Amino acid sequence: MAEAHSAVAFSFAITHDGWDVNFDREVLYLVWESGVRSWKKRLARFRNNVLNGVYPGHLQSLYVLWTLLVAAHFSNFNIPFGLVDKMITIMPSNSTWAQVVACFLVALTMWFIVIFLMRYLLKLLLMYKGWMYESRGPGAKISLKTKLWVSVVKVLSGWNKPKLYSFQGSLPRLPLPAVEDTMNRYLLSVRPLLDDDNYKRVEKLAVEFKTKIAVKLQRYLILKSWWSSNYVSDWWEEYVYLKGRSPLMVNSNFYGTDAILLRPTQIQAARAGVIIHLCLKFRRLIDSQELEPIMLQNMVPLCSWQYERLFNTVRAPGIETDKLVHYQDSSHIVVYHKGKYFKVLVYLRGRLLKPAEIQVQIQQILDDKSEPAIGEEKLAALTAGERTHWAQIRQTMFNRGHNRTSLHCIERAAFTVSLDDMEYGYDETDPKKLDEFGHVLLHGKGYDRWFDKSFNLCFSTNGFVGFNAEHSWADAPVMGHLWEYVIWSELEIGYQPDGNTKGTIVTNPPAPIRLQWELNKEEILSAIDISYSVAHKLLNDVDLRILMYTKYGKGFMKKCRVSPDAFIQLILQLSYYRDASRFCLTYEASMTRLFREGRTETVRSCTIESTEWVRAMENPNSSIEERMALFIKASNRHQLGYQDAMAGRGIDRHLFCLYVVAKYLELESPFLQEVFNEPWRLSTSQTPYGQTSLLDLKKYPKCVSAGGGFGPVADDGYGVSYIIVGEDTIFFHVSSKKSCPITSSTNFVKQIEKSLHDVQTLFNDYNKLKKTNKPITD
Structure with a gap:
């Protein structure tokens, strides 16, 4: 066995005949090679730090x-x-x-x-x-x-080509808004959701908070904003993510899909060989800082801090709070297939293995006919269940022997790979296949993804690929950047006509090493069953629908001269009102990476202007001109809210930090309790597309990823992710809970389609009206 061979790589003993030294030259060479590679990376990191320090x-x-x-x-x-x-x-x-x-x-x-x-x-x-608030495009005045x-x-x-972290020292700190400004924006955001009596009650609570304890809380935040790089991010990571005790699966982790219209190969091992190789090349670009930072308008840099933990990172469970553990380097990945775990070395004699070599390793795993050890098949269910339960069993049952060694191997891996034993992907003749694709990537079987890892690559038997990513270490745009690089580079590398990887194999790559476990104890098996029961119940409650809308896309929105994001958010407001017959507090994620160590801010998409437009759309007596005027007004208001969030003038992160300080000081605030008891029944996020100039849809029109999605945030709400790709395609990922009697992802998707059609009709009718100058009746 390979693992036994490794265990006796070096031995030393004293006998009657003298010293007896046995060693395996190949294994010692691997140790030497690993050390040399590590030192090279340290020297490169030092050099880059010097260059970044003087940029x-x-x-x-x-x-x-x-x-x-x-x-x-x-x-x-x-x-x-x-x-x-x-x-x-x-x-x-x-x-x-x-x-x-x-x-x-x-x-x-x-x-x-x-x-x-x-x-x-x-x-x-x-x-x-x-610059953010000035109009752009043809004819815009600057x-x-x-x-x-x-x-x-x-x-x-x-004048000097930047490296990945070159701008980190020049990025400004996230500004701390004044309490007065935050209170005014908050009251404005909740006005369309409250009747007059409730609004007056909340307004009174806000005034009491502002005049009493807010001044004291703000002083602490001022001190933190001076002292720390970002006054929000560390608390956000700790309290929103790491202290959460509920399962990561569905509740926190998100997923991303393949370029569904491309079928570069249907050979599972070949696709895995190329994608794994490209992910590791991306890691090398991060380590060497050859990856250029994302620049808005080709001149304004975004913070690159989150890239550091993309690889070699795990969220280790704790009794009260989890911990993000990042390893400086890792020379292996871990692959799961049919209930078995394998360690796969991805470097040979100091170089990264080629796709053809990795394909050989993957094929060896696929051909392995051995049976899983007792408890091994559903072991990863521990990462899908309650965090405290996993932390307790990890401390007691994975602290010695094979369990500790194998767990450490998984957690230290660059990333993990799941070679699924089923077909999934996109089939244009069967729309439900896309829904199944999303389900598989979001939660799988509840035990075939290591949900603690920064990300898992998932490969179907027919060659489709996707990922499942843990959320605490970074936000979706970082994974999106990796995915764009992988999809584009795969087109450049290509495959042989028979679907196998290109290239020849000169030296046999290192054989995969089967991880060993000791799981046949009643306590471990019972713990796995408990976690799997939680995960199974959770995944069966997910109602997920993916809509591929191809009647129009960004091209039509540009003609309307409306921000595409504002356009979609108004569509979602109209759809939710038609679905639920009411408005709700709406969450849209916006980035704050224009500032150092920035993550996200909330855009409250349900505004006074958007509700007025929705009511006009539902009022048969409203005119085309009235509806159009309200639509433009609502989209401009949304755009302003998005710009404020990106510029550090948001509402919710400031209120969140005030709430944290109040808890530390053991101060009770009815106003803050009111704020954080409000459920986000509509949680939305736009999947970034075209972050880099790599993807060229004119050259490769079928290179279209369906984006990704996440689970519902509220028990009686929807989670909606959308991606606008190309000129005529939009994807919506809608999730809710089957156990909720008042939500239905299927119905919500129908409402989205109807709203998209109605808004297109509105613009077309308005344009006809402008040309003819004649009134048009509904």
Whole structure:
């Protein structure tokens, strides 16, 4: 057995005949190789840290300045303030070399001063957010202030190619809003949801909060905003994610789907070989920082902090709170197939294995006919159940022997892979197949995904692929960036005509190593059954529908001159009202990565303007002009709310931090209780698309990912994820709970389709009205 072979790689004993030393050269070579690779990464990381520390400057500019000073000094040119001569006076000698060193020290001082001023100027410039509020597109008028700002930013950040973390030191901190501003925005956001009496009650609570304890709480937040890189992110990660005790599966983890219109190969092992290889190449780009940061408008950088934990990361369960554990390096992945776990080494003699070599390893796992150990098949159900239960059994039953070694192997892996033993994917003749695809990726069987890992790759027997990602380490755009890179690069690599990977195998890759377990104890088996029971009940309660809408997309929305996101959010407001006959508090995730270590902010999409438009759409007596005017007004209001959230002027993260401080100080606030008792019955998120310039739909029109989704947030609500791809395609992922009698994902999807049609009709009728100048009756 390979694992037994590894166990005796080195042995030492003293006998009557002397010393007896046995070692396996191949295994020791692997150890040496791993150490060399680790040190290379450390040196590269040190070099990159130096380059990032002086960005937007460059080390070459230091060498140029030093050369100029040396030339000027020895040519007897007058150097300002006599800096070189003053430096020479404190040197131990007046030799030529001492004068060269003095020139270097002066150059270094001058260079550091310039670098500091450039970095500080860039930071000040990036604090300006006025550009976000100015209209863009053909014919848009841009203020002189923004034009000057654009010019200076491009000069500072455009002359030196940035690395992944180059802008981290220049990104501004997330601003702390004033309590007065947050209160006003909050009251405005809840006005359409409350009748007059309830609104007056909440308004009174807000005034009491603002005039009493809010001042004290705000002082603590001011201190935290000065001291920490981001006054929200660490508390958000801890209290919203890591302290959560409910299952990760469905409740927290999210999923992403394949490019469903492409069928590059139907061979499971070949697809796995290519996708795994590309994921590891992306990791190498992160480690070397060759991956360029995402830039809005090709000039404004987004924070890259979240990329650090994309690989080699696990959410380790705790009794009261979980912990994110990130390993600096990992030379293996872990693969699950038919109830068995395998460790797969992905490096050979210092190089990353090629897709063809990884295909061989995957095929060896698929061909393995051995049976799972007792309890091994459903072991991962522990990661799908209650967190405290998993933490307790982990501390007592996985702290020694094979269990500890194998668990450590899984948690330290770059990522995990599930080779599923069933077909799933997209079938244009059967829309339900897409729903099944989403179910498989969201929760699988409840025991075939290691939900603690940063992400799991899932491969079907017919070649489709998707992922399931843990949420606490980062937000969906980071996984989206990885997925765009993988999908595009796969097209570039391609496959052989028979569907296998390209390339030849010179040396046999390392064989997969079967992980060993000791799970035949009643306590472990009982714990697995308890977690599986929780997971099974949870996954069976998920009502998930995926809508592929192809009648129009971004192209039509552009013609309407409306923000595509605002367009979709108004569609969702109309759909929910038609489904539930009421309005609800609506959550839309917006990023705050324009600031250092920023994550998300909430856009409250249900506004006074959106409710007025919805009522007009449902009122048969309202005119085309009235409906259109209200639609434009509502979309502009939504766009303003989204811009405020991105610019650090949101509502909910500020209220969240005030609530945390109040809990620490043991202060009770009826107002904060009111805020956090409100359920988000409609939780929405747009899957980012086209974050990089990699994907070219004109060249590859079928390279369309269906995006991804998540489970419902409220027991009586919907979780809606959407992605606008191309000019004529929109995907909606709608989830709810079957146990709730008043929600139905199927019905909500029908309402979305109807709303999309009605809004298209509204715009078409309005355009006809403008051309004819004649009234049109409904």
